[in-house]
Amino acid sequence: MKTKTLDENLHLESIEQPGSGSKLLALLSFFALIFAAIPFFYLIKGAFSGELDLIKTVLLREKSLEIFATTIALMSCVSVVSTLLGVSLAWCLHNVNLRSNSLLAALVILPIAIPSYVYTYSWMSIIPNLQGFAAAVFILILTTTPYITLAALAALRRSDRAQLEVAQTLGLNKWRSFYFITWPQIRNTVSAGTLLVALYVLSDFGAVSLLGVDTFTRAIENLYRGSFDRGAAAILALVLVAISAILITIESNTRQRSKVISTSSKLMPSIAESNSGRSRFLASLLIGLYLIFALITPLLQLLLRFISALPSIDYGNLFRTALSTIFASLLGSIIALLLALPVGLLSSQASRIGSLTDKSLLIVHALPGIVMGLSLVAIGSELPIVYQTVALLAFSYALLFMAKAVGFVRTSFLRVPKNLMEISSTLNQSKAQSIRRVMIPLATPGLLTATLLVFLSAMKELPATLMLRPTGFETLATEMWSATAILQFNEAAPYALLLVLIAAIPAFLINRPDKSEESGVNIS
């Protein structure tokens, strides 16, 4: 940094050198990335230590091609359908006056609180022989649509009504005005949601194992547990990593091209406009059907089983388990936020390092939980002080879900109007002070959403929890799992039900439209 001392002792700076602040940020982001890379180091180590022969067998057998095809097909079907469904639901909720739009919106998002294995068990109770690819597509659509709906709804709320109204006066009908005007504005947010969905499908184990669909994750899990040679499993996991890297790259490339900035600086509130009887009927039908399949049926199932289990419920254990779950998940979400802050901040300042980190973190999303679990066992057991403590468990939640948090953190910071930061600097505030006093408070609603999302995901997490929890420490998910493992579905129900009820709270909070969306520049 060049300085020039003047008679008044004020130093001029050369702005070419990054200030110490952004160096600190880069360092912190780097650490966050290293932590997130733990499973990769584990996989690479495992891949090298494996037996070459077995690796060849695994990669070159016919089954591997089958697994590859099944996985890609599953991922594509689910992504496409859930995107269509999610966007349609969001559109209906935003544009069609259904009398209680905000309540319906909250209900439509609520299924985010239900883990995929709970869906599977509920629907298997209704259709006993539920098995196979189509069943998995069905269940995974139910599980993942809420993410798209959430993203699409948020994007619609930010979109520019003025353009839409002009389009309609020019004679464009609803479909065309959606396609030409609305879609370009919401596209980037929705595609980020679709990417998350695709990566989730890659990593899901619960549904596919119960429904007997051979995806990568299931094969990996089987290899880890069915054989004691870790090499082959690691190789498959690395293939999964490669697939997700490709997906992430595709998504970010299609994203660059459409950067739409809304022209009106004042956004009108989302009053649903369409009041025609036909629209209302169709919208109600769509939402109603969706709620029946995605919310009402599983909840009813759980409730029925819960009632059968009533006489034998151990309320003490239920309560304790719930507290443990909340504690570990909350801690995990706070750690996730702390790790995500430097990365999100850096990434929002259009720094190359930042956006690279951002994208690399997403790859973690596609990893099966067992990989995350074993890698942390490998490292964690070297540190007896933290091994099998709630601290490590919380930390593993943070690593698992940091990617989700970073995305939200980044967009929260991006939505803080740039001019406010400039104004703050003219008001005697250094960069750090401006960040602390202006950027963070304004980004807080988004940061809160990020935390809630991690909290929600941590509560539902299973495979890593099973391995990393302190002995004797159970979460609602693990209790549910051990009951269902021995087919005690009724006994599992209270835990499952409580899990859904508690997870519903963050789900509900995430969906509230926040004030900061009502002002400032809109960047897709």
Add this chain to the structure above:
Amino acid sequence: MTSLEINDLSVDLNSRRVLKNLNLQIPSGSFAAILGPSGCGKTTLLRSIAGLITPSGGAIRFGKQLVSVSSLVLPPHKRNIGYVPQEGGLFPHLSVAENVSFSLARKISDQEKNQIVNEMLELVGMKGFNDRSPQELSGGQQTRIALARALAMKPAMVLLDEPFAALDQALRVDISEEVVALLKKSGTTSIMVTHDREDALVSADVIALMHGGTVVQSGTPAQVYLNPISAEVALSTGDIDVIPAIKLANSQYSTALNEVNFNLANQPAANLGQILIRPEEIAISDEVTAGAVTAKITKINYYGHDALFELKVGQSLQSIRARITGPSQYRVGDTVSISHNGPIRWISSEAQELNL
């Protein structure tokens, strides 16, 4: 009270040279307006003064203090300048009082802060608004609070970026008058960027006219209005008409406004050229004496306080305009005599510069 001196400033944005070799002097305590068409670089200039942009060359001084030299800069938070942006720019998460006291140092006691806040609010005529939230305020109120916020830190200079642009016409005049009066009273050097020439002419002690990334002329409003150095400058500050002129003999020129004798310090060398006139310099009369220049009224634009007449002069059918105050009895189609009462501003046909 600080003066501003800018020497040879150049600024590049997106590999385009937005400001070129810009020079500007604003005496301390004066209210300066930077006037120019969109895209001329005035906002860039303001942001460079504020320190929000790093120049590629040149120097900026506040008083004797160098704040920018080539690409070495003093960061904005050390410059002690106030900045009032186009649309208020109030922090939405803070109350009015918190906004105003934002720049005040932590070491100051709450009591003192409150005092300053109240002082400032009273100054801008928004007493009692302490606990309101910025979203509740109208555009004009927001601008006033932004000003209070900027003044609260007793800045060396206040920079205003088209502060009245977003306001209704009716409000604009009142508020701009208030704000300008306030700033002048406080003796703070103020620099306002505007594209509205009326704003500039009314408020400023000094007007700097920008065109193509540089300051082409600066001076008092009268100077700049009456003695523009080029047609562009003239156009920036008011309406103009341009009339061809032919040299007849030394000191004798013929224009559509009849022969003109004028003495210029530098006699134009060319035989052909143009004369630049302001509409208010043309008088019309319904008495058509022999030998008078006549014109036919082709259009009347009535503004209430005056009217702008469009006329076609004599045989040449040269179009000129005349600004006439007071109620007028003229109708479109009338023939009137016209006369020119004002300085002769000569533009040579090669260059656009004016010789006076």
Add this chain to the structure above:
Amino acid sequence: MGDATVPRAPFRKNLAATVIAILLGATLSGCASSDQEQSLTIYSGRSESFIAPFFKEFTAQSGIELKIRYGDSSALAAQILEEGENSPADLFISQDAGSLGAVSVSGLFSQLESSLLDRVETKFRSSNNDWVGLTGRARVFAYAPDRVSKLPTSYQSLIENQYKGKVGIAPTNASFQAFVTTLIQYQGLAAAEIWLQKMVENDVKLYEKNSQIVSAIDSGAIDLGLVNHYYLWEVSESLNRQINVQNGFFEAGDLGNLINISGAAILNQSTNKSAASELIKYLLSDSAQLNFVADTHEHSVVLVDARPEGLPSFAEIKAPAVDLSRLSDISQTQKLLIKLGLI
């Protein structure tokens, strides 16, 4: 959100620091506060509802506190292998010999006292004395009595047309792998591969757990499955009703009649080896063994003539004699299953 004046800032910082300290302490205490002297950490592949009563009884009798981590035997084995010498486990109880063997080969188990080993025959314990069987499970075929009229006489029968698409197996399950290992040991790799291949061609259905197979028979998805005998009771008790499934045995001497064992081992780095031995001693005691026979319907490795309800005794089953702790064979089995796409 404005500036804090001087008095307020330290308070806020102190509060935050205190909260963090409490949280940190609470979370780290997950491990540290455990009472090391008289408490055993057990990794149990046997599920809680079936083995917890035994553990409770043991604690009541001996006063030794138990911290039990329940899970899947092979997942726990994988975890122990990953943890290595840093594993907090004192004792590993597994549902199958394969998991025990895998950990044994890594040298993580310690030698058991001869008083424990002598309680059981050599075929029910490891050849290098580092694990011992606790209970025996007979391999059977479970079937739906109303849908299967002609019972298979041998495991070979299952490749016949009449059973096409109607048989279930659990290839990732260690008991099944033990069976395949037996095939390889007795009939050679080629023969085993042929049988498996033919099963695949006969549209065999794959499941992850034995309990799922039994459940599937009950619901009608399949008619027959290769499982361990006691799942009949386990599933029935879990569902709290009678199920439409019965156990059947192949002809005496058939390789399909393999006896598996559940067993226990003590980890090398344990500091509570004596307490761990106490527990194993308890589980091998006559009273506990009788309870296994009565409550969980398993065979006793100590009281070999005891017959669980509705089942023949060990002698009557005429199981093939197989050394289950030969891991090299198990890994060969796994490779075969992987190659054929069953894993």
